[in-house]
Each structure stands twice: as structure tokens, then as C-alpha cells.
Amino acid sequence: MARARGAIVPLAMLVFLVAFPTLVGFAGGGVTLAARILVLGLFGLGVDLLFGFTGLLSFGQAAFYGTGGFVAGYLLIHHIVPSTILALAIGMLVAAVAGLVVGSLALRQVGVYFAMLTLAFSQLFYFLDNSPLRELTGGENGLPGVPRAEVFGIHFSSLQETYAFIAIVYFIGFVVMRRIVASPFGHVLRAILDNPIRAAAAGHDVYRYKLVAFTIAAAYAGLAGGLLGLFQGYLPPDMFTIDQSGQIIVMEVIGGPGTLVGPLIGATVWIYLSQVLQNIGAIGSLWKLVLGLVFVLLITGFRRGIAGGVSTFLQQWQRREPAPVPSE
Numbered sequence: 001m002a003r004a005r006g007a008i009v010p011l012a013m014l015v016f017l018v019a020f021p022t023l024v025g026f027a028g029g030g031v032t033l034a035a036r037i038l039v040l041g042l043f044g045l046g047v048d049l050l051f052g053f054t055g056l057l058s059f060g061q062a063a064f065y066g067t068g069g070f071v072a073g074y075l076l077i078h079h080i081v082p083s084t085i086l087a088l089a090i091g092m093l094v095a096a097v098a099g100l101v102v103g104s105l106a107l108r109q110v111g112v113y114f115a116m117l118t119l120a121f122s123q124l125f126y127f128l129d130n131s132p133l134r135e136l137t138g139g140e141n142g143l144p145g146v147p148r149a150e151v152f153g154i155h156f157s158s159l160q161e162t163y164a165f166i167a168i169v170y171f172i173g174f175v176v177m178r179r180i181v182a183s184p185f186g187h188v189l190r191a192i193l194d195n196p197i198r199a200a201a202a203g204h205d206v207y208r209y210k211l212v213a214f215t216i217a218a219a220y221a222g223l224a225g226g227l228l229g230l231f232q233g234y235l236p237p238d239m240f241t242i243d244q245s246g247q248i249i250v251m252e253v254i255g256g257p258g259t260l261v262g263p264l265i266g267a268t269v270w271i272y273l274s275q276v277l278q279n280i281g282a283i284g285s286l287w288k289l290v291l292g293l294v295f296v297l298l299i300t301g302f303r304r305g306i307a308g309g310v311s312t313f314l315q316q317w318q319r320r321e322p323a324p325v326p327s328e
Contacts, residue, residue, distance in 0.1 A: 010175050017167040035163045037267045038170045039228050044263020045177045046220030052258030054213045055193040059245045060118030061221050063125035066239035068095035068222020070137050073146045073229040084149045088226040092219050099218020103211045126240040142236045146229040166227050256305025265306050
């Protein structure tokens with residue numbers, strides 16, 4: 001029975017991913033918008049592990065997003081590796097190693113000092129992309145010419161096929177992340193989130209657990225970066241920017257930290273509103289202001305994000321006792 005209940009969420013996610021382009025189409029979007037949302041949703045899964053389950057606010061995740069993307073893209077553009085999966089795996093691995101190195105240094109600090117260190121490392125990666133490594137990364141021009149995905153001889157050439165590939169990778173990433181947070185490792189992360197001192201007193205190496213979570217989040221960011229290149233055929237230099245790190249945190253907060261579906265919800269709201277507001281003539285030039293106001297309203301109306309707010313409402317509704325029957 002428990003196993004059947006545990007399979008409901010992945011099955012529901014699978015159905016949703018199949019129907020997602022159609023749903024977005026009804027709202028005035030399309031396959032391109034749906035694919036972009038899934039890429040950022042995958043990126044956000046790692047951020048959710050950090051912020052929602054461990055309590056670590058990192059402003060440097062764009063560094064790993066760009067690293068994984070540019071490594072995978074470079075390998076495919078120059079035919080260094082023949083396999084799309086292998087290129088994505090290498091980009092993901094390089095991003096994870098970068099996360100391990102950055103995390104081993106940044107996690108020696110706590111609170112705002114940790115956040116500022118991740119911000120500093122993000123700026124460092126942005127500088128490396130635009131100066132010393134510009135011959136490899138293209139600098140401010142980015143890296144064009146990333147080929148479409150090809151797996152076991154199957155070419156994902158059209159937008160619909162590319163979306164299908166991204167959806168498959170996202171689904172696998174979602175299922176794996178669910179297993180991570182439901183494992184004993186995930187339970188320790190929750191304990192660290194609630195009270196790191198108590199978790200350390202219970203014998204857990206808090207620093208090591210945080211470092212593993214930071215590395216996993218970097219790997220997810222790197223994989224998402226690689227998918228962005230396959231989808232767009234181009235890797236933009238703004239993948240490394242502070243703005244990119246800030247936006248993924250905003251999406252996380254809007255959707256709901258610690259829910260796993262929150263990043264996808266937040267990415268949907270943020271990207272859809274960004275595109276829709278820009279196309280409205282009366283407020284097109286003020287779209288960022290309006291989007292900021294919408295963000296404020298969502299945060300004040302849903303203190304745990306949209307997914308967290310809905311979850312809280314359903315839990316409270318289930319706990320409501322039936323009204324007593326009046327006696328005659």
C-alpha cells in the first residue's frame with residue numbers, strides 16, 4: 001500500500017509532463033516555453049535541495065549552470081565526444097567537481113557570509129568565462145552551434161522531440177531527487193535545517209552533509225545547463241550572471257521551498273508572466289515592475305510558496321472534523 005502511494009506522485013508527474021506543452025499552448029505559450037520551464041525546473045531541483053531541505057541560500061548556482069552547459073556544449077560542438085548523454089554526463093561531473101571545490105570553501109562560513117562567498121565565486125566564474133577562457137567559451141558572444149540531442153541513433157531534431165528528451169531527463173532527475181530526500185541522508189538534511197547544533201550533537205557531520213548537498217545541487221545545475229544548450233543550439237554568456245542565480249531563487253520561493261514541485265511551479269509562473277507582460281502594450285516597458293509586484297503578492301499570500309500553501313490548505317481541510325449532528 002505504501003509503495004502504491006509512493007508511485008502516485010511520479011505517475012502524476014509523468015502525466016503532467018506529457019500534457020504540459022498542450023496546457024501551455026492553451027495559455028498562449030508553446031513547446032518552446034514548456035521546454036525552457038523544464039530546464040529551469042531541473043535547475044531548481046538542486047536549489048530546492050539546498051534551500052528547501054538544508055537551509056543553505058546560495059547566490060552562486062549560476063556558476064555551475066554555466067559550467068555544465070559550456071563543457072557539454074563545447075564537447076558536442078567540436079565532436080570531442082560522440083554521445084549526447086556522455087557530453088551531458090561530463091558537463092554534470094565537471095559542475096559537481098566545481099561545486100565540491102566551491103562548497104568546501106564556502107561552507108566553512110554560515111549565514112550571510114556563506115551567501116556572500118557563493119556570490120563572489122559566481123562573479124569569479126563569470127570573469128573566467130569572459131576573459132581568460134573566452135577563446136573556449138566565446139566570451140560575450142556565447143557559444144553557438146550546439147547540435148540537437150542524439151541518443152542510441154535516435155535524433156531529437158524537432159522542437160517537440162527536443163522537449164520529449166528534456167522531459168525524460170527532468171522526470172529522471174525528479175524521481176532521483178525524491179529518492180534522495182526520502183533517504184536517511186535526506187532526513188539528516190531536514191534535521192540540519194531544523195537545528196544544526198542538535199544534528200551535530202546527534203553525531204552527524206553537518207559540514208559533510210552540507211557539502212554533499214551542495215555538490216548534488218551543482219550537478220543538477222550543470223545538467224540543466226547542458227540541456228539548455230541542446231534546446232537552444234546556443235549557450236548565452238548570461239548563464240553565469242548574478243541575475244540568473246537570483247532568478248532561480250525567486251522561482252524557488254514563489255513555487256515553494258522543500259516541495260520538489262515548487263521549482264517547476266515557480267519557473268512556470270515567472271517565465272510565463274515575463275513573456276506575457278512584455279507583450280502587453282500598456283505595461284510592456286514596465287513589465288519588471290509589474291512582475292515584482294506580482295512576486296510580492298504571491299509571497300505575502302503564500303508564505304510557503306504556491307505548492308506549500310496548497311499543501312497546507314489540503315492538510316487543514318483533511319483534519320477538519322465533520323460538524324456534529326444536532327440532537328432532536
